[in-house]
Amino acid sequence: MIAVVIPAHNEARRLGRCLKAMGAAVALAEHAGYQVGVLVVLDRCADGSAAVAKRFGVETVAVDAGSVGMARRLGAALMLERGAQWLACTDADSQVPPHWLLSQLGCSAEVVCGTVHIERWQPWQRAALRKLYLSGYQACEGHRHIHGASLGVCARAYERVGGFQPLQAHEDVQLVRDLEASGAQIVWTAKHSVATSSRVDSRAREGFGDFLSELQTQIP
Template sequence: MIGILIPAHNEEAWLHDCLHAALRAARHTSLAGEPVEVLVILDSCTDRSAQIVSQYPVQAMTIEARNVGQARALGAQRLLERGARWISCSDADSRVAEDWLVEQLGLGTDAVCGTVTVEHWHESFDEAAQIRYHRDYQASEGHRHIHGANLGVSAQAYLRAGGFEPLACDEDVQLVRQLERSGASIAWSHRPQVVTSARLDSRARGGFGDYLRQLAQTE
């Protein structure tokens, strides 16, 4: 089966849209009926995230780590134990495209690094900051961006690379570097599409939200 892995820390504002999108991708006809399991790792949640997840036909795991790397590692381990041949990672504040899984698998590689599209810029992210972002961001084939919100890897390649490490941030970057060192084939593609939030109050220090905040503060 295919596993979709989504870590969440106090994500009640985003989870409905995230899970609607993930389940729609899981039902894509081009998957030919292959089972897809969605697993949400509820990490130190004190809001309504757990209640929201319980309303959907998805799996849930509750941990108290406050560590996205550990959340992804435990989630990947659970999916592998349940027979996943491929693990697709996203984030709770993101929406995957309907053909997201189809596009990842269709690239025929050991791993896929996809791009993200930012939706609804934060009011403090002015036009100048948006120009800086689009100047530096390559939404195209052959890009070199790494996002936990749009990352896929085969079970075999994941295990050869040693899996996610319990890092507070950049656990996705670490895994991709390990995949490169292990000789895995990696597609750097714009085909698998994910829309993500432009929030500046990122859940993980050093993550995408921090990057946007730094751009917003640049003179």
């Protein structure tokens, strides 16, 4: 079974687009003969995120973690208990391409680190910000970017290193570093780039939104 784990903290505005895109990826994987389970981990949600997931027929679990690392960890643990052999992770403000799951499995690796691209730059975000961001991003094979929005890992390797750590931020980076230290086979690919938001009002501190906000301060 392939398990997709999506943490969400008050993401009602963007979760629908995420799940619509995920539905296409799931359909392709199921057509290829895979069983796929999608779980949205509602972490301290006080908005309509649960209703959005229900509208798309996606299972949810409510947690009081207040931590994206713990939310991912709890969601992964639940799916592993159900027999998941591959864990695919993305974010509630992101949209995966239709071939996302099949591309991960096609890499024939224990870990697959994918790339992201900005879905739509906001009108007020200056061209200088876009240029600065793109100048430092390697959207190519062999890159070394780590994104919780596009990450896949086999259950065996995940459990070997103890899984996601209950961190407030950079839980994805820590997991991949732990996997590297364990000798896991890792593929760094740009073949299934995930569209993500350019917002700077991050739900998770020190995440991608804060990274963009920091870049803005470097523009004269």
